[in-house]
Amino acid sequence: MKISQLSKATGVSTRSIRYYEKKKLLTARRLDNDYREFEEADVKRINTIQIYLELGMSTNEILEILKCHDEYDSYDDSDGFCEEMLEAYEEKRKEIVQQIQTLTSVQHRLDQRIEQMRVRRALMSTASGSVGPTSKSTL
DSSP states (O other), X not given: OOHHHHHXXXXXXXXXXXXXXXXXXXXXXXXXXXXXXXXXXXXHHHHHHHHHXXXXXXXXXXXXXXXXXHHHTOOSSSOOOOHHHHHHHHHHHHHHHHHHHHHHHHHHHHHHHXXXXXXXXXXXXXXXXXXXXXXXXXX
């Protein structure tokens, strides 16, 4: 199938498909007219690439995982075992845990700052005698 057909079958842009090929995630056979020709199996391969991209994997990490897939000829949820795949999953999980910890810390600091600002606003409202920012004085 041509690149446009593969794009239509996967919902992935032709630009992305070319990028996957450049990164060695995907290989196309070249015809005499230099057009790319893809196999039906490439639809599954692109779907697999998309899953790993959604998990936040880099193209280098995905390449290592795909080598495992190729070794076990498996593109479904029943991945064969391969040390590189396990290591990539563990490393990605560590990164995610670190990101969660960082975001939780930032959230905690923001919550504290918001509370401080609310207290200041309440004190300023009380000190000026107004009931709130929407109160109007009557003459």
